[in-house]
Amino acid sequence: MSGQNRMRLQLTPTLKAKTQVRQRLLAGGSMLAVALLFGIGVFMYGNFGNSHEAFASTSNNMGFENGTSDWTSSAGSWSSDNTTCRSGTSSLKNAATTTAARNYNNNANANTPASGTNYITVIAWAKGNNANGRVKLGAYNASTSTESTQASYTTINSSSWTQVTYTVAATNSKIYYPVVYGMESSGTGNIYIDDVTIFTSTSSTSDVTDPGAPTTFSASVSGSSPTLNWTAGTDAASGINGALVLRASGITTTDVPVNNQTTYSASSSQVGPTSITSGGTTWSVVYNGTNTNTFSDASTLSTGAYTYLVYMKDKAGNFTTSSTGVSSGRTHVFIGGSTTSTISTTVSIDGLYIPSGNTLQITSAGSLTIRTGSSLTINGIFEQIGQVTNSGTIIIGSTGTYKYNRNGGAGAGVPLPTCTWQTGSTCIISGITANVPSNIGQSFSNFTWNCASQTASLH
Numbered sequence: 143m144s145g146q147n148r149m150r151l152q153l154t155p156t157l158k159a160k161t162q163v164r165q166r167l168l169a170g171g172s173m174l175a176v177a178l179l180f181g182i183g184v185f186m187y188g189n190f191g192n193s194h195e196a197f198a199s200t201s202n203n204m205g206f207e208n209g210t211s212d213w214t215s216s217a218g219s220w221s222s223d224n225t226t227c228r229s230g231t232s233s234l235k236n237a238a239t240t241t242a243a244r245n246y247n248n249n250a251n252a253n254t255p256a257s258g259t260n261y262i263t264v265i266a267w268a269k270g271n272n273a274n275g276r277v278k279l280g281a282y283n284a285s286t287s288t289e290s291t292q293a294s295y296t297t298i299n300s301s302s303w304t305q306v307t308y309t310v311a312a313t314n315s316k317i318y319y320p321v322v323y324g325m326e327s328s329g330t331g332n333i334y335i336d337d338v339t340i341f342t343s344t345s346s347t348s349d350v351t352d353p354g355a356p357t358t359f360s361a362s363v364s365g366s367s368p369t370l371n372w373t374a375g376t377d378a379a380s381g382i383n384g385a386l387v388l389r390a391s392g393i394t395t396t397d398v399p400v401n402n403q404t405t406y407s408a409s410s411s412q413v414g415p416t417s418i419t420s421g422g423t424t425w426s427v428v429y430n431g432t433n434t435n436t437f438s439d440a441s442t443l444s445t446g447a448y449t450y451l452v453y454m455k456d457k458a459g460n461f462t463t464s465s466t467g468v469s470s471g472r473t474h475v476f477i478g479g480s481t482t483s484t485i486s487t488t489v490s491i492d493g494l495y496i497p498s499g500n501t502l503q504i505t506s507a508g509s510l511t512i513r514t515g516s517s518l519t520i521n522g523i524f525e526q527i528g529q530v531t532n533s534g535t536i537i538i539g540s541t542g543t544y545k546y547n548r549n550g551g552a553g554a555g556v557p558l559p560t561c562t563w564q565t566g567s568t569c570i571i572s573g574i575t576a577n578v579p580s581n582i583g584q585s586f587s588n589f590t591w592n593c594a595s596q597t598a599s600l601h
């Protein structure tokens with residue numbers, strides 16, 4: 143029998159080999175015995191599918207937005223669900239009993255490196271509809287038809303999503319895919335699975351730590367196409383694997399939490415949510431890929447102001463401060479024409495690009511912090527009525543104006559931020575009543591003092 147199988151493998155294309163693996167899995171509990179029987183033959187399975195990636199692509203319906211596509215049930219009752227989802231509008235549901243149910247994705251292949259000590263990690267999110275739901279994970283070695291499975295189940299609940307992680311030592315130069323199991327400790331119930339990830343790393347522990355924030359931003363616009371550049375954050379556990387970029391119209395100052403392990407979709411080849419609504423604002427997913435320090439927006443953008451948020455992403459699918467969104471990189475960009483926008487809340491930014499003809503005003507209620515390392519380019523008008531704290535670089539271009547439109551405050555008061563004043567740039571001091579702002583001795587190009595409400599002669 144073993145000999146027959148080897149012969150068939152030699153004569154059949156890779157798709158057939160894949161089908162044979164599926165059939166074996168359907169056989170269920172005798173898998174290990176099957177693997178021993180076909181130990182020589184299965185060695186030849188190594189070439190099927192889209193397996194030649196350093197880690198598994200999360201585009202193979204790992205968030206179940208394509209229903210149950212790519213996933214195969216080998217035990218139990220599984221279906222697509224649209225009522226209980228962690229991300230997007232769809233999850234995987236198990237009509238669970240006290241007998242273990244099993245489902246796997248043999249298109250989400252993780253291919254281990256040829257050398258070194260390597261591990262496979264599988265991460266999934268699960269929720270139940272009672273207190274009896276149990277979930278465990280496995281990593282199926284498709285090259286040898288053997289599976290490593292968690293020793294015990296994780297108890298899930300009905301009130302929140304539980305992250306289940308599994309890291310196991312891997313054999314080099316093999317193909318793995320993720321396996322999920324569900325069951326009830328008693329009775330019956332529903333178990334929902336969403337946002338699965340599989341990847342290889344050299345770490346023996348599962349990476350559940352968000353990567354560091356991106357820093358030192360700059361933004362520019364060519365025509366109507368903004369380009370953002372930044373310095374990548376770092377990730378000690380699994381390593382940086384790219385970035386996620388969101389865009390909203392207008393100057394939007396709220397922070398946007400994102401879900402780890404979620405395939406946010408910025409292209410037709412990705413299956414997942416294409417936008418995030420947070421605080422009443424809808425953010426478009428404009429990039430989710432392997433770029434670590436730059437993004438050019440090729441969208442056709444109409445005249446106006448836009449806000450970009452940049453999150454670093456690691457191999458485990460964790461995003462920068464996913465739970466709060468606070469430390470995502472925030473950059474404002476103006477496109478074309480004569481847009482006036484305001485900031486009337488407390489916000490930190492990492493980049494700003496204002497072309498000629500546009501105005502950004504920090505109102506009396508506004509407090510803007512320019513974070514360390516960031517670079518702001520102002521060729522239009524930047525008007526400060528509220529607070530501005532500058533830890534970055536402000537470049538006032540040849541057509542740019544910094545308008546300090548407020549009183550300077552007592553003592554050190556409210557200083558004029560240090561700027562780089564290019565030839566032709568303008569500093570306008572207005573709104574002074576009794577106090578000159580500190581830090582006013584800078585190398586200006588054009589300087590205007592126009593304080594109609596000034597109450598005293600100031601020196």
Ligand SMILES: [Ca+2]
Pocket residue numbers: 205206207227228229230231232233336337
């Ligand atoms: Ca989903």
